[in-house]
Amino acid sequence: MNSGLIIxxxxxxxxxxxxxxxxxxxxVKRQIKVPGKTVETETPQEDKKNNVMVVIDFYDDDLYIFSIxxxxxxxxxxxxxVREHLLDYQTQYSDDSxxxxxxxxxxxxVTMQQTIDVFDICEKEKLPRSIDFNLTGTVSK
Known part of the structure; x- marks a missing residue:
């Protein structure tokens, strides 16, 4: 009986x-198409623009300092x-290149509202912008 159980x-x-x-x-069999020979085309001249970074440092006493x-x-x-200065610098430093x-x-x-106000001005005037915030203070344990 053991042999029957094993079988x-x-x-x-x-x-x-x-x-x-x-x-x-x-x-699922798939055929991966290998890319053929591609011809590189020149990018349009407008894509080769240089960027001028205008930094706006602002403080809680309503002082705004512009620098490059x-x-x-x-x-x-x-x-x-601030709006007047932003538009002035935009026209002064931007050109075709x-x-x-x-x-x-x-x-x-600075309060968050002050930062939002400056950001909103840039947004309404369609100005390229970015926020750079570094917390330099020490954190208490």
Whole structure:
């Protein structure tokens, strides 16, 4: 009786084994097309524009300082004057080969609303902008 039981167990194991092999043998055959020879075309001249980064440092006492490469361009007080300065620098530094990007750099003591106000001005005037914020203070444990 032991030999009959062993044969039955081997039979069950083989059925299970071939069942798994049958299930796992399902493949989706795909043909991957290798890219052919591509011809590089010149990019339009407008894509080769240089960027001038105008940094706007602003502080909680409503002072805004404009600079390029750490060289001060000017400053103003009040959010109403910021729009005028942004548009002036946009027209002054942008031409066919140069884009002006405004980098907003709020001081860590500035309110979030003040940052949003400057960002909104850039957005309404469709000026390229980015925010650069570094928290330099120490964190207490």
């Amino acid at each position: 039955r167990l081997v039979d069950v194991v083989l059925i299970i084994l071939f069942g798994f092999i049958g299930i796992s043998d399902i493949k 490469d750490n060289k001060p361009l000017g400053d103003c007080r009040g959010i109403s004057k 140069t884009n002006v990007v405004f980098i907003l750099r709020p001081n860590e003591t």
